[in-house]
Amino acid sequence: MRIIFLILASISTLFAQYIWVLPSSNEMTSSFGEFRVGHFHGGIDLHAPVGMPIVAPADGWVQRVSISPWGYGKSLYFVFDDTLTAVFGHLSRYAKKVQDRVVSEQYKAKSSIVNLFFKKNEYSFKAGEIIAYTGKSGVGLPHLHFETRRGLKTFVSPFHYGFTPPDSVAPTIVKIAVIPLSQDAWIEESLLPLIIKSGDDYWQRRKPIRFWGKVGLAVSFYDKTGQENRNRLGVRFLELFLDGEKIFSCDYDSFKLDETRNIGFLYDNGLEYYYHSRFHRLFVPDSLKITQLINDKPDAGILDCSILSPVVHKIWVRLEDFAGNATTETLSIVPSPVEDVPLQFMYDDSGRVIVKVLGDTDDLAIQFCKSGENTFKTIAKNRKSILLDNRDGFFRPVGIGSRQIYPFILGTMEEQKYHSEQCSLFVMENYLYYIVKLDIPPVCVPEFAISGITIDYQMITPTKWLLRNHSQELEQNLLPTVDVFLGDPEFPYAKLGEFSPVYCLMGFWTESKKSSKLWKTSVRIPGDALYSS
Numbered sequence: 122m123r124i125i126f127l128i129l130a131s132i133s134t135l136f137a138q139y140i141w142v143l144p145s146s147n148e149m150t151s152s153f154g155e156f157r158v159g160h161f162h163g164g165i166d167l168h169a170p171v172g173m174p175i176v177a178p179a180d181g182w183v184q185r186v187s188i189s190p191w192g193y194g195k196s197l198y199f200v201f202d203d204t205l206t207a208v209f210g211h212l213s214r215y216a217k218k219v220q221d222r223v224v225s226e227q228y229k230a231k232s233s234i235v236n237l238f239f240k241k242n243e244y245s246f247k248a249g250e251i252i253a254y255t256g257k258s259g260v261g262l263p264h265l266h267f268e269t270r271r272g273l274k275t276f277v278s279p280f281h282y283g284f285t286p287p288d289s290v291a292p293t294i295v296k297i298a299v300i301p302l303s304q305d306a307w308i309e310e311s312l313l314p315l316i317i318k319s320g321d322d323y324w325q326r327r328k329p330i331r332f333w334g335k336v337g338l339a340v341s342f343y344d345k346t347g348q349e350n351r352n353r354l355g356v357r358f359l360e361l362f363l364d365g366e367k368i369f370s371c372d373y374d375s376f377k378l379d380e381t382r383n384i385g386f387l388y389d390n391g392l393e394y395y396y397h398s399r400f401h402r403l404f405v406p407d408s409l410k411i412t413q414l415i416n417d418k419p420d421a422g423i424l425d426c427s428i429l430s431p432v433v434h435k436i437w438v439r440l441e442d443f444a445g446n447a448t449t450e451t452l453s454i455v456p457s458p459v460e461d462v463p464l465q466f467m468y469d470d471s472g473r474v475i476v477k478v479l480g481d482t483d484d485l486a487i488q489f490c491k492s493g494e495n496t497f498k499t500i501a502k503n504r505k506s507i508l509l510d511n512r513d514g515f516f517r518p519v520g521i522g523s524r525q526i527y528p529f530i531l532g533t534m535e536e537q538k539y540h541s542e543q544c545s546l547f548v549m550e551n552y553l554y555y556i557v558k559l560d561i562p563p564v565c566v567p568e569f570a571i572s573g574i575t576i577d578y579q580m581i582t583p584t585k586w587l588l589r590n591h592s593q594e595l596e597q598n599l600l601p602t603v604d605v606f607l608g609d610p611e612f613p614y615a616k617l618g619e620f621s622p623v624y625c626l627m628g629f630w631t632e633s634k635k636s637s638k639l640w641k642t643s644v645r646i647p648g649d650a651l652y653s654s
Contacts, residue, residue: 138179139283140249142207143265145173147286149346150264152443153278154373154413155355156388156399160381162355163276164208164268167286169255171213171263176249178207178284183219183244183252187236188227193266194259199252200241205282206273210266213256219244274378278357280443281374288346288444292356295319296341297438297452298392298400299330302423306334307459310525316396317452329433329453331525335425337404339389344442354442361403361422362437369403369422370415383411403438426456433523459525462518476516477506484524489516 141147151166181201188195193210197219200206214220222244226235246252257263269279279285299308299315308315309331315323322328338361343353361369371387392400404422405414414421433455441447463479478485482505488497497517501507520526 138248140176140178141284142175142178142209142267143167143169143173143255144176145169146265148350149286149288149354150352152344152354152356153276153280154357154376156384159384161276161376161384163381164210164266165279165284165286167265167267169263169265171254171256173255173265174251175209175212175253175255175265177201177246177252179248181207181246182242183239183246184241185236185238186215186219186223188223189234189236189259192259195256196259197253199246204271206268206270208266208268208270209253210268211256211259211261211264212253213258215253216246216251219252271375275375276378277375278373278443280357285444286346288344288442288446290345290347290442291446291448292342292344292440292442294340294342294438294440294448294450296396296398296400297450298339298341298389298396299332299454300337300339300389300392300402301334302337302404303335306332306336307525308332308336310459310519310527314392314396316392323452324450326435326451326453329455329523331455331457331520331523332424333426333457333459333525335423337402337423338436338438339392339400339402340438340440341398341400342440344440344446346444356440357443358439358441358447359401359403360437360439360441362439363424364434369405371401371403371413372415373413376412380411387411387413424454426458429456431456431523455523457520457523457525459527460520461527464518475506475508478504478518484521485526486519486521487516488519 146167146169148168149165150168151162153162153165155162177199179201181199183197184200184206185198186196187193187198193208195212195214196208196210197212197215198206198208215223223235223237226237227233255263255265267279267284269277269282269284271277295318297317299317301308301312301314306312315330317323317330323330340359342356344356345352345354355373357373359369359371360367387402389400389402392398402422405419433453436452436454437449438452439447439449460480462485465477465479476487482503485503486499487501487504487507489500490497499519502521518526
């Protein structure tokens with residue numbers, strides 16, 4: 122214990138000798154490691170009007186100044202303690218002796234754009250002396266961008282060295298996404314990601330999430346330093362626990378320059394595109410080596426039903442900011458295989474149908490969605506048979522509790538079972554979407570290299586889609602639209618194309634070959650049309 126105390130005391134003494142670099146402001150507007158398009162944010166941003174003095178954090182010397190109309194604009198690199206470099210961006214001017222040298226070099230070069238390197242101690246400063254002034258050069262509104270680096274290629278959080286603005290507010294978890302990762306993955310009788318928000322049935326373990334196959338979690342969040350600060354910031358730690366055991370951890374304390382482009386593997390751009398929120402993954406993507414990932418095993422953070430026992434498991438999502446404020450949300454999950462429920466149909470002259478369940482009816486419900494609407498309502502539970510008037514909308518069987526049913530829709534006068542072994546029905550913007558994942562052997566397996574990772578892709582061929590209407594002849598306004606969604610590590614399930622059906626004697630159909638490792642297709646049909654696959 123004495124040794125640990127002495128070490129901590131030494132670290133505290135070390136940090137205490139560093140001076141806060143912006144005496145006039147400690148309001149943070151961006152934190153370290155935050156998402157930027159194509160890279161991690163390499164420092165912290167501080168609110169500052171133009172002309173505020175910046176002081177040296179310790180005794181040191183100016184290694185470099187750079188002036189450009191882009192990026193950091195006017196920047197200064199200050200070396201202290203031999204191995205550490207402080208970088209200041211978006212400046213208005215430098216301390217007089219440095220500013221005079223810069224102006225002289227600009228005249229020599231006949232250009233305002235310069236990049237100057239100085240010898241050690243050529244321009245030295247004592248701790249607390251003014252080295253530059255804040256500005257609005259480069260990109261963005263007036264503010265100070267402040268970095269700390271080990272050497273030039275390792276970005277380290279300024280918080281690591283004691284540069285810590287006051288922060289009394291814990292992070293806020295906005296949404297949690299459960300994402301299918303394997304070809305056989307189902308989440309609540311759907312092939313699509315499940316987005317959970319505060320107040321939902323699944324939030325705070327009010328209802329367990331049924332899943333099958335392999336799934337991963339992602340979290341949408343923000344942090345604040347105080348109630349009066351409206352800026353939304355990042356966090357330091359993101360952790361995932363399964364039944365009390367930590368299975369994933371990400372620490373934004375540092376990152377290497379050559380890893381900054383890997384940010385697209387930690388954030389799910391596909392979810393952001395479709396659900397309008399930025400999600401950070403809580404699983405290791407494709408065994409990628411990233412400094413922030415503490416546990417970089419290939420399966421870290423992945424929930425696999427083949428390993429988990431078929432009981433309810435507890436999930437913790439924990440976030441902690443750079444000041445040590447933490448927040449936790451809990452979910453429950455239960456591995457649930459997807460079952461095929463045999464049904465028998467009997468019709469009368471008026472178009473009504475008696476649906477008889479040939480299998481087990483326990484934990485089974487029938488739901489109804491009226492044509493033109495977008496909400497399914499439960500109309501029967503745990504019943505062997507039910508009389509349905511299927512002329513006004515669509516019906517579907519669903520599982521209750523831990524039971525999952527292969528989803529299919531009922532809505533035809535013909536005695537035919539509308540079913541695909543891997544399909545899912547959902548409703549959006551008054552359209553019924555029928556998502557089908559086809560299990561087709563690969564036609565060929567080309568290889569593509571993405572950021573040094575070899576990905577195997579498969580050729581896929583969507584099947585035929587048959588559209589019928591029970592009350593009138595097919596018309597042009599009932600044409601379905603086939604959307605093809607393809608996935609890759611950076612943009613999972615991005616919409617690759619939209620294919621209009623071709624008329625033929627059998628109805629309407631379309632075929633298209635595309636290449637992807639992960640893929641899904643959807644058929645968009647008008648609410649009063651009938652559909653089978």
